[in-house]
Amino acid sequence: MSSDALIGLCRPGFEPELAAEFTHQATELGHYGHAITERNTGIVRFVCAEAAALDAALRFDALIYARQKLLSIADLPNLDPKDRVSPVIAALQSHGGRYGELVVEHTDSDEGREFAALARGFGNALRPALRKPGWLTDKDDARKPRLHVLIHSGTHLRLATSRVGDSSPWPGGITRLRQPPNAPSRSAAKLDEALHTLLTDEERAALRHEGPNGVLRAVDLGAAPGGWTWVLLRAGLKVTAVDNGPLKDPVAGHAMVEHLRADGFRWQPPRPVDWMVCDMVEQPRRVAERMAQWFREGWCQNAIFNLKLPMKKRWDETQLCLDVFRAQAGPLKALKAKQLYHDREEITVFAKR
Ligand SMILES: C[S@@+](CC[C@H](N)C(=O)[O-])C[C@H]1O[C@@H](n2cnc3c(N)ncnc32)[C@H](O)[C@@H]1O
Structure with missing residues (x-):
């Protein structure tokens, strides 16, 4: 399994800004590739030859328009909705990765948000299947990379990884903090x-x-x-x-x-x-x-x-x-x-x- 792209999640509508930023930052770091995106999807894929090296060099903190930065490791289209777990297990078999946390998430687009319930349910189904062979630690372990499952649709998933400290700790890169109580404004x-x-x-x-x-x-x-x-x-x-x-x-x-x-x-x-x-x-x-x-x-x-x-x-x-x-x-x-x-x-x- 090879990594061919960085994934950035962003505010829907800001894909052109994130695409331009990926291209600019990658070029500065001596990597060449191209951004693939569609307007209002909330996701940009930056395809390049040495995506893992670029992922290591390009810090999440340095990206303005990315809420989340992931390294894509497998694209799983055309899945059978009755069994999405087996293809994930099969894809990870050759990878040999050991993960400290599983994050199942979706984009922040209108379409993506419809998969919030699926993300929760699929995470609950996949977690034990990953723990059985020891691919996922029993408790969250920040020393190991995170495994991300990005839900593109009910039949299309993407597997990706991120490093703790070089990515957002929140699913979808969306911070979930309580509104400060009694605040005079939503700002x-x-x-x-x-x-x-x-x-x-x-x-x-x-x-x-x-x-x-x-x-x-x-x-x-x-x-x-x-x-x-x-x-x-x-x-x-x-x-x-x-x-x-x-x-x-x-x-x-x-x-x-x-x-x-x-x-x-x-x-x-x-x-x-x-x-x-x-x-x-x-x-x-x-x-x-x-x-x-x-x-x-x-x-x-x-x-x-x-x-x-x-x-x-x-x-x-x-x-x-x-x-x-x-x-x-x-x-x-x-x-x-x-x-x-x-x-x-x-x-x-x-x-x-
Ligand atoms: C978006 S609001 C700020 C909201 C505020 N941060 C909050 O959390 O409630 C912008 C504010 O900037 C103020 N403002 C705009 N230009 C200003 C200026 N030149 N000097 C002082 N205040 C200014 C406006 O009066 C307005 O109250």
């Missing part, structure tokens, strides 16, 4: 997802550590009605919320919040802060330049900001904005960008100096 889920997806465990834990001046301080640009501020408060930070609009409860009047009615593109902090977040709806290049200024001037140590994408040439604009940010921000210890599950026509960026 809160976006920052919550960004903190869980873009930060390492250590970086997330560091939010709660007090600095030399007590609890960490954050600025929220474009804060109203207060969802992101709420997430920062719950993480233990003190927040300056900048927005001409009103904040809602429980953020409005909160003892740890200072609300400033000011222009987020002009206002600057009287002293450096630990965190800055920005959800201002503006042209992405203007946001990227302003965010870079915060780092260049040393106004913040860490930032999470959104770049709203244009309707056309979204991959070109993404590259351009990140190039502008990189060129103007000064030295950075981390820079990650992702289109999160809660992002629609936008991406979310985490930067750290």
Whole structure:
């Protein structure tokens, strides 16, 4: 069995961006291939000669438009719906793989979501069949690769693998976090997802550590009605919320919040802060330049900001904005960008100096 392709799962409608990104990143790494996809399917296959080598070289963290990155190991079309387990076992027989977890999943397209129940049922049927010969550990084991079964249809499955730490831990790459309770807006889920997806465990834990001046301080640009501020408060930070609009409860009047009615593109902090977040709806290049200024001037140590994408040439604009940010921000210890599950026509960026 040979691996001939990387699989990327994405938000339906963003297949052209992921295809362009795969092609760009692969070329940078000296691999040549071509992307195969169809609009609104939520999946891109990047076919290339040395897919396993490319999979090892191309980090999941480096992909903006991929919610999940998998290495395809077998395509199983024309299956008999009465027995899908045997062909999977037969395909894995020659592979000799040992897996630490089984993930049965589907794309996020309208068609793909119809297979949610099948994914659950098939996972329950396949798991014992894989454990019997010892191909799957009894308990999840992060040291071994994951085996993925991607359901294309009731008669078409794809087998793939991923490495823990170089892929999403969530089926379909869709983070399933509870909406922060009492949040003043649904946007809160976006920052919550960004903190869980873009930060390492250590970086997330560091939010709660007090600095030399007590609890960490954050600025929220474009804060109203207060969802992101709420997430920062719950993480233990003190927040300056900048927005001409009103904040809602429980953020409005909160003892740890200072609300400033000011222009987020002009206002600057009287002293450096630990965190800055920005959800201002503006042209992405203007946001990227302003965010870079915060780092260049040393106004913040860490930032999470959104770049709203244009309707056309979204991959070109993404590259351009990140190039502008990189060129103007000064030295950075981390820079990650992702289109999160809660992002629609936008991406979310985490930067750290
Ligand atoms: C998408 S909403 C932010 C939602 C917020 N993150 C939350 O979780 O509730 C965008 C906000 O940016 C604010 N905004 C847009 N341009 C701004 C500017 N130049 N200065 C300050 N706020 C601005 C708007 O008033 C609006 O409240």
